Amino acid sequence: MSNQTIDRRSFLKGAAASAAAVIGTQLAATDTAPAAAAAAEVKEAEQSGDKVISRPGSDFMVDVIKATGIEYIASNPGSSFRSLQESIVNYGGNKKPEFLTCMHEESSVAMAHGYAKAAGKPMGIMAHGTVGLQHATMAVYNAWCDRVPIMMFAGNILDADKRRPGVEWYHCVQDPAAIHRDFTKWDDQPLSLQHFAESVIRAYKIATTPPMGPVLITADGDLAEGPIHDEKKLRIPKLTISIPSQGDSGAVSEAAKMLVAAERPVILADRMARSQEGMKRLVELAEMLNAPVVDIGGRMNFPTTHYLCRGEDRRALIMGADVVLLLEVADPWGQFNTISDPHHEYRRLGKADVKTIHISLGDTLTKSNYQDMQRFMPVDLPISGDAQATLPALTEAVKREAGIARRTALADRSSKLRTDYARMKERARAAAGEGWDAKPVSTARLSAHLWNTIKNEQWCLATSGIQWNRNLWPATEYCNFLGGSGGSGVGYSAPAAVGAALANRDKGIVTVSIEGDGDLMYAPGVLWTAAHHKIPILMVMHNNRAYHQEVMHLQKMAGLHNRRMDQAAIGTTIENPNIDFAKLAQSMGVWSQGPVTDPGAIGPALSKALAVVKRGEPALIDVVCQGR
Amino acid sequence: MRILFSAMLMIFGAFAVFAQEQAPAGSAERGYQAYMKYQCYTCHGTVGQGADRGTGPKLAPNPISFEGFVRQLRAPRQDMPAYRKQFVSEQEVADIYAYLKSIKPGPMLKDIPLLNFAGK
Numbered sequence: 059m060s061n062q063t064i065d066r067r068s069f070l071k072g073a074a075a076s077a078a079a080v081i082g083t084q085l086a087a088t089d090t091a092p093a094a095a096a097a098a099e100v101k102e103a104e105q106s107g108d109k110v111i112s113r114p115g116s117d118f119m120v121d122v123i124k125a126t127g128i129e130y131i132a133s134n135p136g137s138s139f140r141s142l143q144e145s146i147v148n149y150g151g152n153k154k155p156e157f158l159t160c161m162h163e164e165s166s167v168a169m170a171h172g173y174a175k176a177a178g179k180p181m182g183i184m185a186h187g188t189v190g191l192q193h194a195t196m197a198v199y200n201a202w203c204d205r206v207p208i209m210m211f212a213g214n215i216l217d218a219d220k221r222r223p224g225v226e227w228y229h230c231v232q233d234p235a236a237i238h239r240d241f242t243k244w245d246d247q248p249l250s251l252q253h254f255a256e257s258v259i260r261a262y263k264i265a266t267t268p269p270m271g272p273v274l275i276t277a278d279g280d281l282a283e284g285p286i287h288d289e290k291k292l293r294i295p296k297l298t299i300s301i302p303s304q305g306d307s308g309a310v311s312e313a314a315k316m317l318v319a320a321e322r323p324v325i326l327a328d329r330m331a332r333s334q335e336g337m338k339r340l341v342e343l344a345e346m347l348n349a350p351v352v353d354i355g356g357r358m359n360f361p362t363t364h365y366l367c368r369g370e371d372r373r374a375l376i377m378g379a380d381v382v383l384l385l386e387v388a389d390p391w392g393q394f395n396t397i398s399d400p401h402h403e404y405r406r407l408g409k410a411d412v413k414t415i416h417i418s419l420g421d422t423l424t425k426s427n428y429q430d431m432q433r434f435m436p437v438d439l440p441i442s443g444d445a446q447a448t449l450p451a452l453t454e455a456v457k458r459e460a461g462i463a464r465r466t467a468l469a470d471r472s473s474k475l476r477t478d479y480a481r482m483k484e485r486a487r488a489a490a491g492e493g494w495d496a497k498p499v500s501t502a503r504l505s506a507h508l509w510n511t512i513k514n515e516q517w518c519l520a521t522s523g524i525q526w527n528r529n530l531w532p533a534t535e536y537c538n539f540l541g542g543s544g545g546s547g548v549g550y551s552a553p554a555a556v557g558a559a560l561a562n563r564d565k566g567i568v569t570v571s572i573e574g575d576g577d578l579m580y581a582p583g584v585l586w587t588a589a590h591h592k593i594p595i596l597m598v599m600h601n602n603r604a605y606h607q608e609v610m611h612l613q614k615m616a617g618l619h620n621r622r623m624d625q626a627a628i629g630t631t632i633e634n635p636n637i638d639f640a641k642l643a644q645s646m647g648v649w650s651q652g653p654v655t656d657p658g659a660i661g662p663a664l665s666k667a668l669a670v671v672k673r674g675e676p677a678l679i680d681v682v683c684q685g686r
Numbered sequence: 687m688r689i690l691f692s693a694m695l696m697i698f699g700a701f702a703v704f705a706q707e708q709a710p711a712g713s714a715e716r717g718y719q720a721y722m723k724y725q726c727y728t729c730h731g732t733v734g735q736g737a738d739r740g741t742g743p744k745l746a747p748n749p750i751s752f753e754g755f756v757r758q759l760r761a762p763r764q765d766m767p768a769y770r771k772q773f774v775s776e777q778e779v780a781d782i783y784a785y786l787k788s789i790k791p792g793p794m795l796k797d798i799p800l801l802n803f804a805g806k
Contacts, residue, residue, distance in 0.1 A: 399765050487801045492744055493735025494792045500731065501738050506800040525739045530801070609728045610741070617767025623774060624723050685728045686737035 204544025
C-alpha cells in the first residue's frame with residue numbers, strides 16, 4: 059500500500075462496478091508503476107478540488123498514538139492539526155484516544171497535569187502552532203516544575219511551500235518547541251511518518267522515566283494531511299517503560315548507618331511516592347526507625363492518621379534534628395533556612411551540625427534559565443536515585459544495621475512520638491474551631507464540612523489552596539491528595555481537578571476540589587468541558603473575592619515604604635461587582651448553588667452536590683469565605 | 687538567678703496588668719470599621735481567629751495586652767507590616783483593640799461534632 063491517493067473522478071467512474079475493486083486496481087497500478095503514480099499525483103495536484111486522500115499520514119499518527127495507550131487528548135481545535143483531529147475522530151473511532159474539547163490550551167495542559175497525577179500515566183494534548191503553544195506555556199511550566207509527564211502534540215507546517223497565505227503563516231514556526239524547551243524534557247519535529255513513530259515512542263518513554271516531565275512532538279500538518287507513502291515500510295517501535303533507578307548500594311548502607319545512629323532523625327518527603335506502594339515503603343522505613351515524617355505534599359507520601367505523620371511540627375522537628383533524610387525534596391534549602399518578608403532577614407532553622415541525606419533524581423533534570431532548581435544546599439550524603447525505588451533497599455539496610463539493642467531503643471521512642479502526634483492533632487482541631495461561626499465562612503469550617511460530605515466515599519482531593527485538609531482529614535490512600543501545581547502558576551486548579559476527575563471517573567473515586575476565585579477566572583471554560591464530557595467532580599469555591607495573597611503583599615509594601623495602609627484593595631480584590639460563580643457554572647451546564655454565606659447552609663448544599671456527582675455530573679458550590 | 691527571673695516576671699506581669707488597665711477608651715463599633723478598612727482581616731480573619739497556612743496569628747478572643755498590641759502594630763516582629771501613627775491614629779488603634787476585646791468566644795471544641803474526627 060504505497061500510495062492510497064485516489065482521484066475522485068476515477069473513483070466515481072469505477073463505482074458502478076465496485077468501489078473496492080477500483081481502489082485495489084488503483085493501488086495495484088501504483089505498486090507496479092511508480093512513474094504513473096507520480097504522474098497521477100501531478101494530475102491530482104492540478105485538480106486539487108477533486109483530490110481524495112483516503113489514507114492520510116494522520117491515520118498512521120493515530121496508530122502510533124494508540125500504541126502508547128494514551129486514552130485522551132485534550133485540545134482546543136486548531137487548523138494546524140486538523141488532519142490529526144479528523145483521524146482521531148473518524149479513523150480512530152474517537153476512542154483511546156478520545157478527543158476532549160477544551161476552551162484554552164492552558165486548560166488542556168493543566169487537565170493533562172491533573173490526569174497524570176491521578177491516573178499514574180500521561181494523557182495527550184494538542185496545541186495549535188505558535189498561538190496555541192503560547193497559550194499552553196504557563197501550564198507546561200507548572201507540569202515541568204511538578205515533574206509530571208504530559209504528551210504534547212503541536213500542529214505546524216514546516217514547508218513554507220505548503221502553507222496557505224495569511225493566517226497559516228502566522229501560525230507556523232521554524233522551531234515550534236523553542237518556546238517550551240526551557241521547561242520540557244524532550245522535543246522533536248519529525249519530518250517523516252517513520253520519524254514520527256520513533257519520536258512519539260521515544261517521547262513517551264522519556265516523559266515517564268523519573269524524573270518525569272512534559273514532552274513535545276510536532277505533528278507536521280503537511281505530513282498529516284498528505285498520503286502515506288509505502289506504508290509497508292512503516293514500523294511502530296515497541297514501547298517499554300524504563301525501570302526507575304535505585305541508589306548506589308554502598309551509599310544506601312552509609313545512609314542506613316547515619317539514620318540508625320541518629321537520636322532525633324526526621325524524614326522529609328516531597329515528590330517521593332508514585333503509588334500506594336510508595337507510601338507503604340515509607341511507612342515501613344519510618345516505623346523501623348521510629349522517625350517522624352514531614353510530608354511536604356508534592357505527592358501523597360504518608361498517611362495523615364499515622365502517629366509518625368508530623369507535618370505541622372516541621373519547624374520544631376527540623377530545629378531539633380541530628381539527621382534528616384530528604385526524599386525528592388524540591389526545595390531542600392528552604393527546609394533548613396528562612397528569609398523573612400519583606401526585610402530579607404536570614405534565619406537558620408536546622409542545627410549547624412545536622413547531617414543530611416537526600417535521595418533524589420533532581421540533579422539529573424535541571425536546566426539553566428528558569429530557576430525551579432531552588433537555592434543550592436550542600437548535602438552530606440547525596441544519593442542519585444529514585445526515592446521510591448531506593449526505599450526497600452534502605453529499609454533492609456536499616457534492619458541489618460540496627461542490632462537488637464538498638465532496635466529496642468528505636469522502638470522505645472514510640473510512646474513519646476504518639477503523644478506528640480496526639481497533641482499536634484489536638485492543636486489543629488482547636489485552631490480549626492476558632493471563628494467557627496464567622497461570616498464569611500472560615501476556611502477550616504469549609505474544610506470540615508467538605509470532609510463530612512465525602513467521608514464515606516473513596517475520595518480524591520485533586521486541588522486545594524487550603525492547608526486544613528491535610529491537617530484535619532484522615533487520609534490513608536495515595537489517591538487522596540494530589541499535591542500542588544508545581545510552579546504556582548495561577549489557573550491550574552480547576553482544569554487540573556477536572557483532569558484528575560477524568561482519571562478517577564472509572565475507578566469509582568469521588569473527586570473534589572477547593573477552587574480559588576481568582577484561579578478559576580483564568581480559564582473558567584473548563585467548567586463547560588467537565589459538563590460536556592460528563593466528568594463528575596465536586597468543586598467548592600473558596601471565594602474570598604480577592605487575589606488574597608496579593609492583598610497581603612500590597613500591605614507589606616505600604617508598610618515597608620511608610621505609606622498609607624488602607625489602599626491594598628486596589629488592584630487586588632474581586633468585588634464590585636461580585637462574581638456569581640453559581641450562575642457562571644450554570645451557564646456552562648454545571649449544577650450549582652451559591653453564593654453560600656451562612657455557615658449552616660454549607661453542609662446541605664454539599665450533600666446535594668454530592669448526589670449530582672454520584673450520578674456522573676459536575677457540580678459547584680460557591681461559598682463566600684474568609685481570606686485564608 | 688532564679689529569684690531575679692521571678693522578680694522580673696512579677697514586675698513585667700504587674701506592668702502588663704497596668705498597661706491593660708491603661709488601654710484608652712475605644713469604640714468596638716468604630717474598631718470593626720477600622721479593622722476592615724486597614725484590612726487586618728486579611729491575615730487575622732474577620733473575628734481575629736487567625737488564618738490558614740500560618741498567615742496571621744489568632745488575635746481574639748482574649749487579645750494580648752494593649753501595650754503588646756501597640757508594640758506589634760507600630761514596630762512589628764516577623765513578617766507583619768508596620769501600621770505607623772501618621773496612617774493609623776492612636777484613637778483608631780484603641781478602637782481596633784476595643785473591637786478585639788468585644789469578640790466573644792465561639793463554641794467549645796467538644797461542642798463541634800465536625801471537628802471530632804481527625805487523628806482518632
